[in-house]
Amino acid sequence: MQVTSGRKTTRNARRGALLNTLVISFFLVLAMVCAWGVTPAQAQAQDYRFTAVRVEGNQRIEPGTILSYAGIKRGATISGADLNDAYQRIAQSGLFQQVDLVPQGNTLVIKVKEYPxxxxxxxxxxxxxxxxxxxxxxxxxxxxxxxxxxxxxxxxxxxxxxxxxxxxxxxxxxxxxxxxxxxxxxxxxxxEGRITEIHRVSFIGNRAYSDRRLRQVIETKQAGLLHQLISKDSYLAERLTQDKQKLKDFYLSRGYIDFQVLDVTSSMARNRNSFFLTFKVQEGLSYRFGKITAASEVHGLDAKDFQAALRIKPGQTYSPTIVQYNVERLENLALAKGLNFIRVEPRVARNDRNQTLDIAFTLVKGPRLFVQRIDIQGNNTTLDRVIRRQFHTVEGDPFNPRAIRAASDRIKALGFFSDVQVTTKPGTAKDQVIIDTNVTEQPTGSLSFGVSYGVDAGAGVALSFSESNFLGRGQSLKASINSGVDNATSSITFVEPALLGRDLQFSFGAQYATSSYNNNYYDTKTISVTPGIEFPISENGRLGLHYRIAQDKMSNVDNGVATPSILTNEVGTKLTSIIGYRYSYDTRRTGLNPNAGVLLSFGQDFAGVGGDNRYIRTSAAAKAEKKVAREEVTLRASLEGGVLTMLKGDSRAVDRYFGTGKILGFKANGIGPRDLNATNQDALGGNMFAVARVEAEFPLGLPTEYGIRGGVFFNAGSVWGLDNTYGQTIDTSMHLRSAIGFSIFWDTPIGPLRFNFSRALQKQSYDQVRNFDLMISTQF
Known part of the structure; x- marks a missing residue:
């Protein structure tokens, strides 16, 4: 009995433990449900059927609008998910800051609180x-x-x-x-905070060119002395793409065919006012042209004439520009022979051992494609014809991809557009192509007012207006007024670059100038009008023809003595009618050599087509520039001269040469024949002049962003020759003058300035020297 009682007790204990477990589990589930705020009945899925829908809380929004968002139809059976979807649609309308959907029996109440x-x-x-x-x-x-x-x-x-x-x-x-x-x-x-500037631009991996040289290549600049006036020293992420392309073009044009920009990193300073920009580059090796040949894969077409048309010398530094230039020459030659659809493929064989590239310009037959039409978009101001004339292809011509790319480059070179996109798409037929041109216009005009200063002219006021795309016609219009202490000049210039739709530039200029120089005791007044035309006669050569009519007046000669001087005999007003020409040869027009350039010019003016003067004026100039020492040093040399030959009467001071600005180290009108008998010893000028100049420009070790470089120069030349001395003892002989010195070049936001410190080596006793000069820096 005792055993049986024990078993029962054990079974009862087990049943009690199980019951306790069930009770505890029930209460845990109930507690969890209550914690979630949902009753067991609510946790079960429900269907709803509303015979009425009421909107409450709306003030401006119509109830019908809210009901349309809800999308609940009266009398239709909807689920809890449908009710939730209705809530989401109303909430996502963006009109309410609070939405509640409250079922009240057969009525659905939509309570809203509108946004203000x-x-x-x-x-x-x-x-x-x-x-x-x-x-x-x-x-x-x-x-x-x-x-x-x-x-x-x-x-x-x-x-x-x-x-x-x-x-x-x-x-x-x-x-x-x-x-x-x-x-x-x-x-x-x-x-707003301050402008985030570029504190430092550095390069990693460059060996051939210094950081200083590469900083000159990219658009982004470091913050310098005048950083608040320079926009290019501010950080723009969009500009980095342009900088990478500029670096690539720079290295490719110098033979570095494997160059890559591996990475560009920018880190912001803690004060968030500046960036540190680092370009990681891989230069590779510089290659030169090796064997250059022309070959033909077109049946019956001999490559002999094309071989003779090539303009590449073996051993010359490789450049894609030179290759493209020769491709265009050969394709143009094919067109001149009446051969359409001929393409030139430059096939390159790389010789890593001697770092040369053998190029075979191969003539192949291209696909028979024609230009259906050229579409132009984005030009709200610029006329279509201004863009269309940059295409040397018209509707119906054979399609040439390289000619289209060249047209795109010409459109960009206009300077009228911030972005140019030229693409192609299939035409209405298989053998037709449509050319799409999309441009984004940018401002092309400027109006400036400022103060000018010159060592000779003193302080002055300058007002100028310029527009390079006048009325959207691609024409240039410039007008300026400059007034100084001793002189004033007003001028207007108009240029039509494509007269009659051809490569024929028409120009018109008018000028009114007065002067009364401190070291010349007489006044002058000149009114002139000059129309002209200019056109190409070779790849690098252009010829300009012009006509000029001018009225020159000399007055108020004060020589300080009773005896009439030479200038006294030249007082009066004369009308001069001139026809002339000027030929220029400029290797920079093709841009084949980025490190060197040559400019040659020769011109003559023939006065006597009406008017009072009869003379021939002949002028010539030769200028050259070359970068050496890894392009850190720029060498320049120039030779310039002119001869005035009178056919009737004697020359006047307003017609003769004075050499002003030609030789550094001397004052304006400081060299040449001089009237020593006059108290003021006026400069008379001369019928001839010749000047030779050499100079070098180099870095001074200062940060590139300062825009300051140094230079040394040597100038030599002379002004001489008069037709009539009127019995005066005047030295009209050719005496060589020379000067040496050093310069400080400073690129500023107001323009490039040049400070010259010089010393005259050879001079005459009556010459007037100047040891310091400030001028606007110019290159040829």
């Missing part, structure tokens, strides 16, 4: 940009429904706007001010 209406939008803290500029950036508008999400998106858009303008430290915070009638004022609090 924006009363006004204000910008606070903005100084760099005006309110109307910022208002165009955002999407929120006055008298529209306020949306917090849209306000945050607008703040992000404004931040991107400031970053696009190099203000990466900008902070924009949207805030609202509650007004009556459920309205709010939306305020964007702006902390």
């Amino acid at each position: 209406i924006i009363n006004v939008i204000n910008f606070e803290g903005n100084k760099r940009y005006k309110d109307d500029q910022l208002a165009k950036v955002i999407k929120s508008q006055s008298r529209k429904v306020y949306s917090p999400a849209q306000a945050e998106a607008d703040a992000a858009t404004l931040t991107d706007f400031y970053r696009a303008n190099s203000r990466y430290a900008a902070r924009i915070t949207p805030k609202i001010i509650h007004r009556s009638d459920n309205r709010v004022d939306l305020v964007f609090e702006i902390q």
Whole structure:
């Protein structure tokens, strides 16, 4: 009995433990359900059927609009998921800040709380940009429904706007001010911050060229002395793509065919006001041209004439520009022979042992494709014909991809567009191609007002206007007024680059000038009009023809003595009618050698086609420039001269040469024949002049961003010859003058300045020297 009682007790204990476990589990589940806020009955899926739908809380939004968002039909059976979808549609409309769907028996109550209406939008803290500029950036508008999400998106858009303008430290915070009638004022609090500049640009992996040289290649610049006036020293991520391409073009044109920009990293300083930019490059080796041949794969076409047309010398540094130039020459030769659809493929054989590239310019038969039409878009101001004339291809011509790429380059070179995209697409037939040209216009005009200064002319006021795309016709119009202490000049110049749609440049210029130099005791007045035309006669040569009619007046000669001087005999007004020509040969027009260039010019003016003067004026110049020492040093040399030959009467001071600015180290009108009998010893000028100049420009070791370089120079030349001395003892002989010195070149936002410190080596006792000069820096 005792055993049986024990077994029962054990079974009862087990049953009690199981019952306790079930009770505890029930209460745990109940507690969890209560914690979730859902009753067991609510946890079960339900279907709803509403015979009525009521909207509450709406003030401006019509109930029908809200019901359309909900999409619930009266009397239809809907599930809990359908009810949730209705809620999502109403909430996502962006019109309400709170939405509740409350089933009340057979009625569904939609309770909403509308977003307020924006009363006004204000910008606070903005100084760099005006309110109307910022208002165009955002999407929120006055008298529209306020949306917090849209306000945050607008703040992000404004931040991107400031970053696009190099203000990466900008902070924009949207805030609202509650007004009556459920309205709010939306305020964007702006902390603009400073412009984020480029503190340092460095390069890794460059051996052939220094960081200083490569910084001259890219558009991005380091912040320098005048960094607040220079926009290119601010950080723009979009500019890095251009910089990478410029570096690649720079190295390729110098034979580095394996060059790569491996990476560009930018790190921001802690104060978020500057960036450190690093280009990681891989240069490779420089290659030269090896064996150059022309071959033909076209049946019956001999490559002999094409071989003779090639202009590449073995041993010359490889450049894609030179290859492209020769491809165009051969394809143009094929067209001249009446051969259409002939393409030239430059096939390159690489010789790594001697670092040369053998190129076989192979003539092949291209596909028979024709240009169906040329479409132009994006030119709101520029006329179609200005762009279309850059294509040497018209509708119906054989399609040549290289000719189209060359046209794209010519359109970019106009300077009228910030972006040019020339693409092709199939035409309406298999053998036709449509050329799409999309351009983005940019400002082409400028109006400037400033103060000028010259050592001789003193301080002056300058006002100028220029427009390189006048009325969208591709024409150039320039007008300027310059007034100094002793002189004043007004001029206007108009240029039509494509007269009658051809490569024929027409120009028209008019000038009115007066002068009264301190070291010349007489006054002059000149009024002139000069029309002209210019056209190419070879790849690098152009010929210009011009006509000039001018009225020159000399007056108020004060020689300080009773006896008439030479200048006294030249007082008066004369009308001069001139026809002339000028030939120029400039190797920079093809751009085949980026490190050197030669400019030759020769011209003559023939006065006597009417008017009072009869003479021939002949002038010639030869100038050359070359970069050496890894392109760190620039060498320049020039030789210039002129001869005035009178056919009737004697020359006057307004017609003769004075050598002003030709030889550094001397004052304006400081060399040549001089009237020593006059108290003021006026410079008389001469009928002939000749000048030779050599100089070198080199870095001074200063940071590139300062834009300061040094230079040394040597000048030699003379001014001599008079027709009549009127019995005066005047030295008209040719005496050589020379000077040496050093210069400081400074690239500033107002223009390139040049400071010259010189010493005359050879001079005459009556010459007037100058040991310091400040001038605008010019190259040929």
